[in-house]
Amino acid sequence: MARYRPSGEAPYGKRGGFPAPVLRAADRSSTFRKMARSLLHASTGRYDRQLELWVVIDTFEEHCWQDVISAELLELYSHYKRPIGVGPRAALLAIDLYELAYQGGPRPVSEVSRTYPSSCGEYAYKAIEPTQRLFAAARAAGLPVLYTTSDSRADSKPSLIRATKRQGASKDPSLFAIRPEFAPLPGDTVITKQRASAFFGTPLVAHLTLLGVQTVIVCGESTSGCVRASTTDGYSYGFHMVMAEECCFDRSPMSHKLSLFDLHHKYADVMHTDDIVAHLEGLALKETV
Amino acid sequence: MARYRPSGEAPYGKRGGFPAPVLRAADRSSTFRKMARSLLHASTGRYDRQLELWVVIDTFEEHCWQDVISAELLELYSHYKRPIGVGPRAALLAIDLYELAYQGGPRPVSEVSRTYPSSCGEYAYKAIEPTQRLFAAARAAGLPVLYTTSDSRADSKPSLIRATKRQGASKDPSLFAIRPEFAPLPGDTVITKQRASAFFGTPLVAHLTLLGVQTVIVCGESTSGCVRASTTDGYSYGFHMVMAEECCFDRSPMSHKLSLFDLHHKYADVMHTDDIVAHLEGLALKETV
Amino acid sequence: MARYRPSGEAPYGKRGGFPAPVLRAADRSSTFRKMARSLLHASTGRYDRQLELWVVIDTFEEHCWQDVISAELLELYSHYKRPIGVGPRAALLAIDLYELAYQGGPRPVSEVSRTYPSSCGEYAYKAIEPTQRLFAAARAAGLPVLYTTSDSRADSKPSLIRATKRQGASKDPSLFAIRPEFAPLPGDTVITKQRASAFFGTPLVAHLTLLGVQTVIVCGESTSGCVRASTTDGYSYGFHMVMAEECCFDRSPMSHKLSLFDLHHKYADVMHTDDIVAHLEGLALKETV
């Protein structure tokens, strides 16, 4: 059952910062989403990015890491519990959704990695459907959409300045094209980067500031590499970072789960894609009323 | 005579970026300010940072540099002409308004510099009154107020990491206290820095992002040093930079004027303090109606 | 048995970059250390930062994560295997070795965390001895020593700009004093920071560049938090990052091991403290011959 209640306090103070969350929902059931939508529908109808949803604290640990994190460790991290949710003025940041991560098809990573050492195999393909839904909701709600991919231009010296210390031959530039399922549209921004973080050595922060963005919704790969580095940096820069759990992936489920666990407690709100999509649908509804 | 007209287009596109300016004023006469206030007064009364004023292009070059910039140079810079104004979600950034700049009293710099080589002398004192008005208006309109001063902690190695290559003995830390006329209030932020730019090696961008700031109104010293470096960086980060002409100062009028000229054309909107104050009073009126 | 062989190639090319490693050692036994020292001793005697040791690839995975990383995952990460070692022009960076991490004494974290939620308990105390040896060797070899601690000055708004999303009351500034065992000496640098990374919002990169540093040896806490963020950033900035395994610690052994595993493969050379100390002793010997 969904319980709604007014939020007691805004996360960043009264003036200038994030607005007070208007309501919180106890679960992410369809009931919650329906109620959220009707509430939003019943509001003034004027588009207002200030109205945000915050998921209550009860479901704070209901995520993919539950099977690898011990009760004792959860207890140690209890001081990080807090309401979570999509903040105001959101943008979508899609990290490294390029062909290289899908090489070899939807097979186990241990199989594809012999031939395609950078492929995330089955995990990449499993994330396609939720990521498409996330993109659709973000576009419908009018969110700016930004991508990262690798800078493979020879003049940039991609063999000297690399995302990680991975050894190996340089890559065919065509492998850094964005996967067709998420192809950029006119008006989107594509950032090329040479390090793991989408913020390092790129003008990403300038794009976000010019767009008035305060919340960055993250999807892509790899969770323990570029996604983690970008999310950590985004928090440092002052953005409210939201991670779409089912839309992030890694070559290793263990690395995926533990990085999400760390990030959720320290720097970001890891949310289920359904909850983010429901929230964005609410924004879209408000815009069109 | 003041002419008001609807703005044709927003500076940063339709979606997510800066809002379309609602009106522009042809001059900065008291008529303009009165009309601006009455217009704002007549509006919904709900505080709305989206409503901004833009000064028309006709007065673009009516600034202190007119006596040192030739007509030929103005012609070369005609491609930079554009409407200017205070943008949305503004904060006030006061750069290095510390005691060191006021040493020796309101006397010519050539006199005080023998004993106090960092003093801006009479120029520092002349800027006190307009800067106090700017602070008052910013506080009345609820703008976040941020300061910079030098990091003089011994552990920070201020003799190694310095704002400029100026030679000389290290300074008494008390000289980096903010001048009493502009003393920080509880809730204000004071950033300590070691380089010229308020953004370099400081968390300033994180403060601004967390506060949702998009426009930074700059005052302080020196125009050709820390103010210029900070304003250039702020533009790079994506903030709309506004400079209060009469509230910026330098040890040399020539350096002051030429840096303002460069900055106004390339990176910032140099505005008369009166215009900024009128705009902020408009915001404050709207908030209290 | 130790095998020495000339290194085939420099990691960063012939011109301007890192020098070619002169020799590699197959293990980290006392034999290796003795041989390394005598070799260095026998060399010209002129201090030369260009002469570096590189540990051979055979011991690449002989680290603390072996009991939590599956053979399958190791296989997936085999593409990261490479010679590792301390690079040229090293500095020591000690991250957050402040009192807060030692509160409650050398007891299990699950016990101390009830009263002292930020303490690393027994793990903090276990790291004291190796960290003291690391400091001694670094100082004997003349390495620059830099520390980080939290910026707890009220004007910096430490409650707004925080390292992580941890909830809780603000801290007594005295808890951010460096632990006496590692107390800064005159000439050391102490960087105060507000985010996890030692590089974010601080002038650390300027200090390192001015000192001519190319290699940063990291110790401190927490491995999965500030140490990880700093090491990732250091790699992005272009520094050769070395982590002293036994001198990094975390509240959770699991988080410690998995972050070291990630960092070792992607961004840093995780080395045993003994190997780093042996290398630094070699440098010191050369300097004093």
Next chain:
Amino acid sequence: MARYRPSGEAPYGKRGGFPAPVLRAADRSSTFRKMARSLLHASTGRYDRQLELWVVIDTFEEHCWQDVISAELLELYSHYKRPIGVGPRAALLAIDLYELAYQGGPRPVSEVSRTYPSSCGEYAYKAIEPTQRLFAAARAAGLPVLYTTSDSRADSKPSLIRATKRQGASKDPSLFAIRPEFAPLPGDTVITKQRASAFFGTPLVAHLTLLGVQTVIVCGESTSGCVRASTTDGYSYGFHMVMAEECCFDRSPMSHKLSLFDLHHKYADVMHTDDIVAHLEGLALKETV
């Protein structure tokens, strides 16, 4: 007449920082250059970046700004006087030497600017010969060579993120090709940027750190725009910045001179191209002995 004398002290302390300058030359005559070369020739013959030349303080103000800076202003800036010179581990940074700056040919800017508002006209062409000499000397001495140009890729949104507030139609990407006289060679690095500073939103600092660079020799345009912003940032990052006076240019001589004046005193060593070339020739001689 050239006077040589040992330097009293290193600019950045004894340990780890910049080395003590070995000698200083009183002027930039051919005598100086010959003596410098023979001294270098007589040294060990082993290439040693530690050996650097420092031009004495007597010629500190002998630069192009002498006809626009008053004696009174020079007096105010006397606290910035210091020995200057090329520091250790130098790289060459060529800023925006792209076709756009040369449009319309070697004619007065006032003429070409009607058709080509970004052209530096005759000033661009006048700088070609000294810049070619600077490139030749840098390449002969084995310095890394890095370029900047504009990022004109549509996905980077060059119309949103621009170097300055200049109004006008977007540019043909071919106008951002490097001028043939200075065409990049294999192994050179070309950084694309969207803001004025070569450091903002680019991985330039990572390239320089990986190459072990401590000194950056700057040439290109415009002196008051991208060159100034890059030089200011480079100083902040901790690099020793050297500007080749005759190889920097601007659309306005006034802006050129005043920015060089500001930069020379605050952040950089402005040197005559002949002096830099003589120094680099000395390095090259040492390398080949």
